[in-house]
Amino acid sequence: MQRIEHRACSGGWQDVYQHRSEVLDCEMKFAVYLPPQAATQKLPVLYWLSGLTCNEQNFITKAGAQRYAAEHGIILVAPDTSPRGDEVADAEGYDLGKGAGFYLNATQEPWARHYRMHDYIVEELPALIEAHFPASDARGISGHSMGGHGALVLALRNPGRYRSVSAFSPIVAPSQVPWGEKAFSAYLGTDRSAWAQWDATELVATATERLPLLVDQGDADEFLGGQLQPQRLQAACEAADHPLQLRLQPGYDHSYYFIASFIGDHIAHHAKAL
Numbered sequence: 001m002q003r004i005e006h007r008a009c010s011g012g013w014q015d016v017y018q019h020r021s022e023v024l025d026c027e028m029k030f031a032v033y034l035p036p037q038a039a040t041q042k043l044p045v046l047y048w049l050s051g052l053t054c055n056e057q058n059f060i061t062k063a064g065a066q067r068y069a070a071e072h073g074i075i076l077v078a079p080d081t082s083p084r085g086d087e088v089a090d091a092e093g094y095d096l097g098k099g100a101g102f103y104l105n106a107t108q109e110p111w112a113r114h115y116r117m118h119d120y121i122v123e124e125l126p127a128l129i130e131a132h133f134p135a136s137d138a139r140g141i142s143g144h145s146m147g148g149h150g151a152l153v154l155a156l157r158n159p160g161r162y163r164s165v166s167a168f169s170p171i172v173a174p175s176q177v178p179w180g181e182k183a184f185s186a187y188l189g190t191d192r193s194a195w196a197q198w199d200a201t202e203l204v205a206t207a208t209e210r211l212p213l214l215v216d217q218g219d220a221d222e223f224l225g226g227q228l229q230p231q232r233l234q235a236a237c238e239a240a241d242h243p244l245q246l247r248l249q250p251g252y253d254h255s256y257y258f259i260a261s262f263i264g265d266h267i268a269h270h271a272k273a274l
Helices: 057-062 066-072 117-132 146-157 178-188 200-206 224-228 230-240 256-273
Strands: 002-009 012-021 026-034 043-049 075-079 135-143 164-168 213-218 244-249
Touching: 002 026, 012 057, 012 066, 012 117, 026 057, 026 117, 043 117, 043 146, 043 256, 057 075, 057 256, 066 075, 066 256, 075 117, 117 135, 117 146, 135 146, 135 256, 146 164, 146 200, 164 256, 178 224, 200 230, 213 224, 213 230, 213 256, 230 244, 244 256
Parallel strands: 043 075, 043 135, 135 164, 164 213, 213 244
Antiparallel strands: 002 012, 012 026, 026 075
């Protein structure tokens, strides 16, 4: 790994690293915030998954999360949203290809070679973090929009892997909305039965772990009715008796202004479990 950014922040260090990912078969970047407590002890880690068009920079520059991570003694790790590089397949538009990995393992060509973000986030990246930083194996996961989908799905698919999960404005039912239908058709093929394993509303029904879900959603979100539809997750959790705290926040949209307003609540939620 090579450290390419190193900045003092809230008593700790906001760094960015570049490394070769064996899982994704390309060069990747990830951001890691080390709070001041990391100088003397191992700390739990909160993984943040960003949304469409984003990379490792959006969360660390816009959310203001470092001050809360320093308060609670939590390492923050923010990976990129997709594989990168000239050799990586891409597509027209913002909602497929680079910047739109959807945190799944693609099975269809030309995507299958590089688009294995599930395995990267769940296995390869934590192994690097826990080997090279003062990080314990206590993990939480959170994210926004496409990354909120990723946080919910990765936690539900991997019982015991995470101690806490939360999401802002998540795509809760990607197999039933345009963003997910486009991405899943390309990455996974047209057989909709294969989509269910990457859809939080489907996974809740068979979850073997009752990890409480914290979801914040702005009621002025421009994507609320067409792409996000949190009521689908609420109905699925009620049917499965899965613990869900869904908070509809009046006046908030899909932007990082929303995330910055409530990220302190989310980090406190994770700190309690971690």
